[in-house]
Amino acid sequence: MGQQINPTGYRIGISKNWKSRWFADKKTYADLAIEDFRIRKYLEDKFDSAGLKDIDIERSLNEVKITVRVSKPGVVIGRGGTGVEAVQEELAKMTKAKVFLTADELKVPETEARLVADYICRQLKRRLPYRRLLVSAATSAMDRGALGIKIRLAGLLGGSNSIARIEQIYRGSVPVQTLRADIDYAQIDCHLLYGTVGIKVWVYKGEIEL
Numbered sequence: 434m435g436q437q438i439n440p441t442g443y444r445i446g447i448s449k450n451w452k453s454r455w456f457a458d459k460k461t462y463a464d465l466a467i468e469d470f471r472i473r474k475y476l477e478d479k480f481d482s483a484g485l486k487d488i489d490i491e492r493s494l495n496e497v498k499i500t501v502r503v504s505k506p507g508v509v510i511g512r513g514g515t516g517v518e519a520v521q522e523e524l525a526k527m528t529k530a531k532v533f534l535t536a537d538e539l540k541v542p543e544t545e546a547r548l549v550a551d552y553i554c555r556q557l558k559r560r561l562p563y564r565r566l567l568v569s570a571a572t573s574a575m576d577r578g579a580l581g582i583k584i585r586l587a588g589l590l591g592g593s594n595s596i597a598r599i600e601q602i603y604r605g606s607v608p609v610q611t612l613r614a615d616i617d618y619a620q621i622d623c624h625l626l627y628g629t630v631g632i633k634v635w636v637y638k639g640e641i642e643l
Contacts, residue, residue, distance in 0.1 A: 440609055440618040440635065447612050448641045455492030465492070471527050476501060479520060483508035486539055486547045497530045504542035509534075543577040546619035546634040549584070553632055554623035563590050567602040574604070574636060581605030581637035588623075588630035597628075607637045615641050 441449055457465050473488050476499070484504030491498045503509055510516050517534050524532045542548045549570050556566050567584050574582045585601040608614045617636040622629050 440616045444612060444616070448615060452487060453490045455490070468528050472497075472499065472524060475523065475527070476520075480509055484539070484542055484548055484551075486545050492530065495530050496533065497524075497528055498533045498535075499524070500535050500537055502537045502539055504539045504545075504548060506536040506538045509536040541577050543573045544579045544617070544636055544638065546617040546636045547621075549574060549582075549636070550619045550621045550632045550634045553584070553586075553634075554621060554630075557623055557625060557630060563600060567600065571602050571604040578638075579605065579636050580639055581607040581635075583607045583635040585633040586630055587633075589625075589628040590630065593627035605637065607635050609635060611640075613640050613642070615639055 445451060453469050455465065469490055472490065476488055477485060480501060480503060483501075483506070486502040486504075489500040489502075491500075501509060508516070509520075511519070517536070521532050521534050524534065539545055539548070553563075553566050553570055557563060563586060567586070571582050571584060582604050583601065585599065587597070587599045589595055589597050590600055591598075607616070609616055615638040617634075617638060619632075619634045621632050623632055
């Protein structure tokens with residue numbers, strides 16, 4: 434079986450849920466989908482330093498509830514809650530509905546696939562050796578409770594004069610074909626001076642009772 438599928442999309446409706454939850458008719462669906470895209474883009478840029486994992490958007494008739502999962506909620510909340518209020522005011526300009534923003538803290542950021550990928554990307558931009566980064570990230574995730582991790586890099590890993598290649602590391606077990614397995618997956622593009630390096634991370638956190 435050579436076919437490949439996104440591990441998160443594969444499990445939606447079984448062990449994972451949609452990141453946007455709302456219903457709209459044909460006339461308003463496209464506008465709301467674009468609105469969601471703009472909200473996500475703004476929040477990703479705004480909370481890049483807060484260790485952002487994902488953004489959940491839930492809509493009712495006249496309200497939009499947004500939940501951001503971050504490793505540093507203090508960056509989102511700000512002093513005395515002023516950070517949330519400022520962001521809500523900016524988001525209110527993008528939508529006609531009333532906006533509510535909440536921040537959830539990630540207890541173990543070392544086992545979150547998106548944060549692992551972001552960490553590797555930041556270190557690659559600092560010209561750190563990629564093999565050392567792979568070993569460090571994988572070891573840290575296993576030490577903090579992950580049952581398995583796989584990290585895959587693809588691109589000009591050796592600099593501008595090298596040939597594009599793939600480098601990957603395995604630790605533990607990553608049963609991606611098992612639907613009850615809780616697989617946290619992330620894929621990002623790391624833009625370096627000499628080209629783009631693709632980063633994919635799979636983290637196995639255990640089994641979920643269906």
